[in-house]
Amino acid sequence: MKAMGQCLHFGKSVQDNGYGMFREMLDYKLAWKGKKMVKVDRFFPSSKKCCKCGRVKKELKLSERVYHCVCGNKMDRDCNAAINIREEARRMLTA
Structure with missing residues (x-):
C-alpha cells in the first residue's frame, strides 16, 4: 500500500483505505471461522x-x-x- 501511494500519486488516502479494507476482510474471515479480533x-x-x-x-x-x-x-x-x-x-x- 505504501508503494502504491507513493508511485501512483494517490497519497495517504490509499494507505488508509488499504489497511481499513484489510482489517474489514480479516474481521469477516475471523467471524466466518467463529473467532474475533482483539x-x-x-x-x-x-x-x-x-x-x-x-x-x-x-x-x-x-x-x-x-x-x-x-x-x-x-x-x-x-x-x-x-x-x-x-x-x-x-x-x-x-x-
Whole structure:
C-alpha cells in the first residue's frame, strides 16, 4: 500500500483505505471461522516493555534494533514487541 501511494500519486488516502479494507476482510474471515479480533491499544508500550521481566524503558530510539534489558534479555526489537502484543491480547481475552 505504501508503494502504491507513493508511485501512483494517490497519497495517504490509499494507505488508509488499504489497511481499513484489510482489517474489514480479516474481521469477516475471523467471524466466518467463529473467532474475533482483539485490538490492543495503540499506545500500549509494546516495544519499550521487556517480554521477560515486564520492565518498561522510558526511552527507546527507533534506531535501536536490538532490545537490551537489565534482566539480561537481548532480542530483536520487533520480536520483543510481537510477544508483548500477543501476551496483552491474551490478557485482554481473560479479563
